[in-house]
Amino acid sequence: MTITLSPAEWTSYKTAHRTRVDLLLADHMERRKRREPHPVEDFLFTYYPTRPNQLRVWHPGPGVRLLGATEYDGRRGYRYVDGAASVDPAEVERRADSIQWIRRLLAATADRQPQFGCFGLHEWAMVYRTADVRHQAWPLRLGVEGTDRVVESHKVACSHFDAFRFFTSAARPLNVLQPTRESQPVLEQGGCLHANMDLYKWACKLMPFTPSELVLDCFELARDIRTLDMRASPYDLAGLGYTAVRIETPAGKAEYAAAQRGFAARARPLRHRLVELCDRLHASMPR
Template structure:
């Protein structure tokens, strides 16, 4: 059953959404104008390729039709009939295989027991025994030798392929798992920071079917997780206002694990909402 929104109603939602995005992205856009890189927040627009102007477009989600919405006729995934816009069933059908794969990954992750013992060591493994660190403009808190010692003195147990694939060559054999794309649905689990950040990726992959309110919830979660991810990394980002989570100490491990658990609790209902969206689309 569908709901039809008059122009006055849906245009107000669209304006409110664009204003919210403008607030969320103001600092990023100002830095971009200055050509100023940022080791924490740029990740949300480099690793995740959705552009700011794409985020500003409001999408109502399945089952909602928009009156007087001829402008949506130029947007992929919509069909406009007599001025009323709705999601295009043909586009949903064309992407059914992709939606099915995303659903499978989300369901398997939701059902799996979360793990909280990784301590963010994936970022350390990306800097292990190499002069070519990913954020070369920022110093390593413990220096290269100290960073290597942290990696060598810990059990590395990264389950996330898109983190593991950036490990340095010497670090790869130290991981207890050897994740790849094929094994992703079998390994991904809800305690992983990157798996929970990636809810934003799956929300964007499902655009324009994803309701924009859900999309921004996933974006805000990803932004907050990314902050912890880099605070717990080997880099010294104190000049940017990021106090380190010293995961090489017992106190730092406890701080990291507590934050990791809180993010898992935030991620779980968002993952469930994305699964429900996939189910609705596949019906």
């Protein structure tokens, strides 16, 4: 089924999208003007490669024709035929392998039982027995020795490769799993904060085919998860107004696991929407 939108219709969607983006990014853009780093929110623009100007571009997704949308003529991923812009099936076909890999990962993660017992120790393992900490402007809440003791006194069970690869060399052998890129579809699970943050990454990887509403829904989830991720980290971010989730205590563990479950519930429908998008793209490829 194809939907055709008039210029008045699609420009209203585009305007509403840009308004939403500008509201979401207002604080980040103000800090960027002042060249003021932020250890929590900058992650969404440094670790993830999508730039603010890319987020501001509205994409309708597959199955939508935009009448008179000459601004999309020549834009990668689109074709302009008979006075209307729409997703280019040839570009979808060119990216078929990537789309299929993303679908496989997302579907496998959705089918796997989520786990809620890691307590965010990946951030602690990234500073274990090293002076080379990522956020040097912010002190470790328990100091160097106290941080190391937390790692050594807990079971470290990180299933996410892109978190595990930042572990210090001393911390890697302590992890009960040894994730690799190849094992990612086998190990990734829906209780993991980073797997759920990465829904934003996969939504962006699938652009311009991903409807922009879905991209921003994933962005908002990633932003909220990142806040918990750093509140539960070894860094003392009280100066920025963040209350620590003290995962080294029973109460902190309970608070962290409860928040994890909430994020897993929010992530589940977004993951399914991305799988459905991949299926639609696959179905649109030339036969």
